[in-house]
Amino acid sequence: MSGNLQVLGACPLDCPDTCSWVVTVEDGQAVKMRGNPDQPYTRGALCVKVNRYLEHTRAADRILHPLRRTGPKGSGQFERISWDEALDEIATRLRQIADEHGGEAIWPYFGTGSLGYLQGCEGVAGRRFWNVLGASKHWLNICSSAGSSGLVRTNGTAGGMDPENFAQAKLILLWGTNTLTTGHHLWKFIQDARADGAHVVAIDPIRTRTADQADEHIAIRPGTDAALALGLLNVVLAEGTQDEDYLARHTEGWSDFQQEILKYPVERVAEITGIPAETVHSLGMRLAHTRPTAIRATMGIQRHAGGGTTLRTIAAIPGVTGDWRHPGGGVAYSTSGHVHVGVDRRDDLLAKPVRTLAMTRLASELASVKCLFVYGANPLASTSDSNRIREQMGREDLFTVVVEHFPTDTADHADIVLPATMQTEHMDLHAGYGHLYLLWNEPATAPPGECVSTTELFRRLAERMGMTEPSLFDSDLELAEQLLASGHPSLEGVTLDRLRKEGWVRMNYPQPFAPFADGFPTPSGQLRFPPEGKAYTPPSSAGAEGLTLITPASHVFLNTVFGNNPELRRRAKNPVVLVNAADAAARGLSDGQRVRVHNANGEFLADVEISDRVAAGVVASPKGRWPKFAPGGANPNAVVDERDADMGKGAVYHDNVVELTALA
Structure with a gap:
């Protein structure tokens, strides 16, 4: 990789825009990243977060080698081991747990760290491997279900x-x-x-x-x-x-x-x-x-x-x-309903039906699990009822593997940590959930250290465990070809060769696109209005004593991604809780005062910002901060109850009542 190259790629992060980007590579090193000016939705611009992505790939705290825990869970104390040692230990423990407790005692817990169809959650990376093993299924219901x-x-x-x-x-x-x-x-x-x-x-x-x-x-x-x-x-x-x-x-x-x-x-x-x-x-x-x-x-x-x-x-x-x-x-x-790539979950590889575990229920369901295998996720920072999760992840009888880029709070609780590639170092296929384009990500550089892609990790694990199912060893390009071969009319003319050359292709939908001008994809072909009494469900916080807490997205973090970036952490400043003047006065609170934000689930610490940006009865504190970098070692998920919304077992991050108490 000598000379100057312009490599087309795509942002993998949990954002509807799924930007097309161009990476400039000089002598094998990525030296510049910019939004693709030719892509109609990206239009040459990236966000304040992703503008620092190349810096993020070279961060001093990046995990570059397999690690084994040496101290107590949560201590972050590890020693470097070889890939052979890591694979041997994981394979032995997985087989032992499956034999003694059944495959369903294993929970493959993945999140939205990557929305890739090869390396991330959209294609259910690793599902074939877990089906052969008979592990529990994972329901990624935390975001939009x-x-x-x-x-x-x-x-x-x-x-x-x-x-x-x-x-x-x-x-x-x-x-x-x-x-x-x-x-x-x-x-x-x-x-x-x-x-x-x-x-x-x-x-x-x-x-x-x-x-x-x-x-x-x-x-x-x-x-x-x-x-x-x-x-x-x-x-x-x-x-x-x-x-x-x-x-x-x-x-x-x-x-x-x-x-x-x-x-x-x-x-x-x-x-x-x-x-x-x-x-x-x-x-x-x-x-x-x-x-x-x-x-x-x-x-x-x-x-x-x-x-x-x-x-x-x-x-x-x-x-x-x-x-x-x-x-x-x-x-x-979300435009995801218009995406019809051929994700093959290969449930035919299951020897028998297995249970499905919802990721929003990690705090309660983890008690029945003997192995937690985490990739593309940081549940200790992003999932409801984080205090109970931390307690469960401290169990010595829970074998935990975390595939990560950085030493997150979740990685600190692992028995084995595996180094993962980042987006500029592997190939992937993407579809935005805020537009109608497919995008291809070509690797721009070689992986640093001993980092491997998610697809390669599961190929290695399958081999180490002696699995023989041929589909477990499909290459990334073979997987991509399978994804694009669904036969849906929206993919007509969209080939892997074309995607790799052009970087992005609009799916075959008219422009402008009025999807329901002539009917709906329901059994009757018609829109179904809510039935009587089912058009409004009040929030659980309605009428409750206290303040309703909203945890909006941060402008500098994306969920918990970039939560360790020094410059973005500097821009984020100390955690704040926005409080209406009337609510502050009723509690004797002053601007800048540090308070406990608390309820029966737990607490986190934040500085009061008296503001008319929230109405009386509502307080707000942005999500995304790693607990280890927060005062008191907790973020707002410490006070979020593990409850289900009315449909899809959705999370209830914005339906929690708290109180504010000044620190003594």
Whole structure:
């Protein structure tokens, strides 16, 4: 690899934008990374986090060799061992646990550290290996499952409008989403719409940086979004602007849903949501008389007890207004439902059915597990009820393997740590959940030290365990060919050769794309309105004593990725909790004062920031900080209850009541 090369790749991180990037390589070293200017969604720009990605790959604390624990669990004390030693120990322990306790005592726990179809969670990396072993299945339900389940019940799919078509909208509702922090490339299309007269409304409990840039910010009580949706539709009905033709041709259950809407007049909705009645009515009037209306609702909006119902009801709005028939109208939650690569989970390799363990239930389910094998995840920093998880991970009878880039809190509790490649060092196939492009990631450099890719790791483990199933040893290119051979019309003409040459290809969807103009992928072909009494589920925190805690995305961390980056940690400063002046005064708290944020689950420490960015009754503290780098050794997940949302066993990160107590 001599000379100067421009290598096309893709960002693997948990963000809807899945950027195309270009890495400049000189004499085998990556010296520059930039957003691909030729890719229509990336448009040459990366985010503040990924701009430091090359620096991150060369960080001083990067794990480069296999490690074995030498001190107590959690101490982070390890010794370097060889790959042969690591594989021998893992293979022996896996076989022993499977023989003594059954394969289901093994939990392959993977997260969204990479959204790759080869190396990451989208392709369920390692599933073939775990099926041959008979391990428990892993349900990655932590991020979006409640909302996806709700959308499927209404539309038959979680896939919605093409975000690029926001440029054609005349009313844009950014509903429970902080676009400029969690997927800023959409903003370019919003700006195009505004230049053409569109009105932009941010509906969010927090006045975020996106809300600052919107034409209007509506501060809603957390978890009451479905009630607001019904109130807006109540105004639409009062104005008589529902699309009767669309309703008759493409929906079912309208008569009953209409009666449900009538139960939510503006005044009642104002009481539920905390939004002034005149604001609800004003937005309802805009919705009633503006076509097309585009709604962006992402994952934060559904992390409460009624999260599935929330998306189910919001998705009904364009069914009533007929916005689904217009390019630039509808709801954009995730485009994943439009991706039809051929993920082969090979359940035929299972000797018998096995249980499925939900990742949000790690704290309670870990007691029944003898081996926890973690990759692409940092559960001690990112999963609910982290105190109980820490207690379980301290068990000496729990054999824990962590595949990692850096010494996270989770890696500190491992028995064996394995060094993983990063995105510039392996190949992968990607599809954004915020656009309609497939992207190829070509490795730009050789892996440092003894790092190996996830696919290579499982090939090595299969060989060491004496497994003979041929598909366990498929190469990365063979796996990629299989993924692209699904035969779905959206992949017509999309070949691996083309992807490797061009870096990205738009799937075969028209532009503009109105996915439900002529029907829905439901059994009846129609949108299914929520049944009576099922259009609004209050949050568990409703009426509870205390303050509702929101844990929004950080602008400098992506989940817990980059949580060890010195510059980004400097920018993040000390942990803060935003507190309304009225709530601070009632508790005798002053600006900058350090407090315990606590409930029955646990506590974390933060500095008070008195702010009108949150309403009375709501406090906010960003997620993403590693516990080991936080005062008191805990982040907000210490106070998050291990409960399920109404659908999909979704997490309830934004449905927790806390109190604030000043440190003595």
